[in-house]
Amino acid sequence: MERVIGIDLGTTNSCVAIVEESVPTVIPNRGGYKTTPSMVAITEAGKRLVGHIAKRQAITNAENTVHAAKRLIGRKWSSPQVKNAILTAAYKIVEGPHGDVRIHLRDKTYSVPEISAMVLQEMKLFAEDYLSEPISKAVITVPAYFNDNQRQATKDAGQIAGLDVIRIINEPTAAALAYGYGKTEEKTIAVFDLGGGTFDISVLEIGSGGVFRVIATAGDTFLGGEDFDARIIDWLVQGFKDQYGVDLRQDRMALQRLKDAAEKAKCELSSQNETEVNLPFIISSSRNEALHLQRTISRTTLEGLCEDLVERCIDICKQTLEDARLERDEIDDVVLVGGMTRMPKVQESVQDFFGRPPNKGVHPDEVVALGAAIQGAALIDDSKQMILLDVTPHALGIMTYGSNFEELIPQNTTVPTSRSKIFTTSRDNQTAVKILVMQGESQNAAENELLGEFILTGLRRAPKGQVEIEVTFEINSDGIVSVSARDLETGQQQSIQVTASSGLTKEEVGQMMEAAKEYLVDRRASDAFEGARQEAEKLITEIERMFPQVEHIVAASDFGRDAISKARTILDRVRQAIGKKDAAAVKEQMESLARTHRMFKGVVARPNG
Amino acid sequence: MDVGPRQKQAFFATQRVKNTRWYPFTRETGAGSPLLRHGPFQPGISGKLRAPDLSIMAPSSLRPPSLHDPPELLEEVDLDLERKRRIFDLYARLDDVSYYELLGVPEVSEKKVIKGAYYKLAPEFHPDSYFRKNLGTFKPKIEAIFTRLTLAHDVLTSRQRRAEYDSYLEQTLQNRSIADALSHADAEARAVVEQIEQTARAIAPAPLQAPVPSSRAPLSIDERRAILARKLAGGNIGRLGPRPKMESTPPPPPVQVNDSPEAKRAAAEALRVRFEAAKAEALRSRIATYRRNAEEAIVQNDYAKAANAYRVAAHLAPEDVELQNRCEEVQRLAASALAAGYLKQAAYEEREGRWAEASLSYTRAAEGRPDDAVAHERAANATVRAGGSARRAIEYARRAVELDPKNPECHITLARAFIAAGFAVSAIAELDRALAVGPLDAQHKATANELREQAHRLQKLG
């Protein structure tokens, strides 16, 4: 049976896991770390960097380093969140051909799913290295509050990365699966997930027989660690301006350094009461003298700066419990997920609200990926007794006359599900109606997300209000929405599958997939070359070190001179192969090189040498 | 069919609440609505599933799917036959079972029990349990079952929704039990007679040539009346002395058998007299009990029970004119109560957009209220909507017009039924009548015009 990996594609960090002999395990990256920064950079030489190496060079290459791409995925160019990101991001965000968002790095423009695909591809490679087998199937997590367009864009990213995304699941739900895995007692739990970019809260019931039922879920896809960092940056920038009259925001490099420093300070304040932000030579003054930023920030100051952010989380919790029709004391356990829940103020507020100390038993950075792997295994393996009953995080409906949103499937409905409602024409002799499928909670359709549209034609001519159309919405277990409309009088029926729009066309996704495949071939080749090069250079260095001594010992004999010249030839050939980046040629010479190395060592080791 | 750019921009859909003059429900519809198609099942009464009784007036198109459909079970999918059958059967019955039955829990179950049952069933019918399997036409069935299970769980675990559902359920059950009572009283009466005779036989063995009506023989009511009258009269003649008490009387000692034919005949005659006496006494006591029960039931507004009891009593005492009259009166009360119940049920179904069921319930209501124009009009309308028999729709609409000729809606509905049947000329005539009976409001005017156009198109066609 083919194995399925679970990937937590985070705003800040990503993590990959698999279930091995019933044990969910996190797969470490090549550096041995269990999480990998969700960062992508293009170097001056046009080389792609992903993860830790991308993060390390971010300050010197700020404009070509993408972080927090997840905040942009599946969003429209015109959305306020994108406007906000344009203001703060060091990299260039441009408008795509379908009103979508693209990112410009060096001389190329990338779609957001492409950038995410780079991270996913990296995670896939880690898994393949670790498991020594090709992997093609994955379960990828998204914030519970993601809408269908964002989900579809994430799916596209997986496809571009060469993955068959067998299911998209919600991050807090995944965390609950990992939490409840192997446990038998029935419980009602709340999962509080505050990560780098998003906040999610889910209330679930873990029932007998491996049933996980989500009761309610809510969140904010633009509330996370990034926003806490931004508060610190604002505070530092303002202080600097007050002190020197210089605006640090004008300098991209300074801004990137500030960002790093702010995040570092924030994390330090989780374990200490005070920390110093020290950024020497951050900028030059108008008189060209170097200016340094040096400030002490206390935990209390940070808490003051971010008070409203934490409050927003708690407000959403309150609403979610109401939606779930549960009292606080009916929650048996509160599970904290996401790096930001390490902040003491966050933990305190959660404890105050739920009236109980949160559970510390799960690893906040790893549970989500573990849960994704568990779901993958359960889907593929019939013997795994586990079923996840999840809900639609947003209401689904259609736009009606006067730009009103008419809800068909309410928020928090268990899927799969279907509902219908009867509508009627709004104009005399109207023979066609346009059905706009929307998602969201607002009564005003314009404020909701448009998922798709279709036109029901061939209605009989009649005065307005006479033609009755029954519209049926259906969400299947894969989260795919289909809508059908039926003229009640004539029985005429039309239906469509609503494919949420990721901002990319099918062809584009196909092309991007091909490009990613090519990259993978190059990448594999360069990985192979790199390995061979390192090995060869190690031997060359040692051989060269021994050369004078060996020459001295064997120069007397013809045989010796011959051997020396042969050794020179081999070294030259290897150097040439390395110069041409020819992995195969390097490998070809490896055996001769090793033989020379052995011979030299033998000569040097001779006692009379 | 032409969709020019103008129409493409045309916009639609103001939601309209229909038929508010009937029952002011909000229109929340779909699979998410509690629904019992025929309410045939009475967990509290019989405790086992019965096939819905549609014999009364359902056109064939309204019959539910049969429980087994071998051709569909032959479909090649990744499911074993057992599983296929289970899915198929449950799917076919989905509208016929209550939420309690669906989950397999008693109606008094606590929330915990309901949840437990749901958690046990959900994995079996959740599509994820068949991930990437070829399920063919079973996939939508599985999803429909799952959706219904979830609905059952959601409704029954919410206090308020459960209360609402319980009262709907009660309404359908009540309708059902009244209907049952009205149709099964004859059988019960026969059973009672049979039982009485058995008891009497225990007291005195039945005479060989006694005119006992066979419970198998379908006798007319007059025949039965005559027989009973004969029996009762016979039982009273020449009877003196204390009447034997049925329950307390010990079995009679064996009759001394004398060999002479006269002695034999006398012995047989004595037996017959005792038999008839015991039977008459039993009948009297039963009739009294049924009457008492019936009157008590009326006090409690349980017309079904009352009607049932009176029907039995009336069968047992066909000569009692006063009893017969009272019985007929109570029958009418019960029929009217049933019709009111059906009206409620129908309005609920209409609101849910379940036209087939609404049609059935409205037609039943109309049967129970033969003088109710509105019930007839609605029955006709729902039947057309359900794609049911146009002829039947015309019958109902005609009756509605007869009952309330001044109501334009009745004429319009009749016209609609005519169109459904393809009678353009009659439809146009009827629409003229609608106009003639008085000024139409905007809504009716629009409908009438639309129907007229349809009729004209029909005329052109053929």
Ligand SMILES: Nc1ncnc2c1ncn2[C@@H]1O[C@H](COP(=O)(O)OP(=O)(O)OP(=O)(O)O)[C@@H](O)[C@H]1O
């Ligand atoms: N000790 C700490 N104290 C405070 N914040 C921390 C700490 N450690 C990590 N963080 C913050 O947690 C955030 C990252 O959390 P996490 O890795 O869970 O996010 P993510 O999964 O990438 O994002 P998301 O789930 O929102 O897509 C960052 O903003 C980081 O600064």
Ligand SMILES: [Mg+2]
């Ligand atoms: Mg996360």
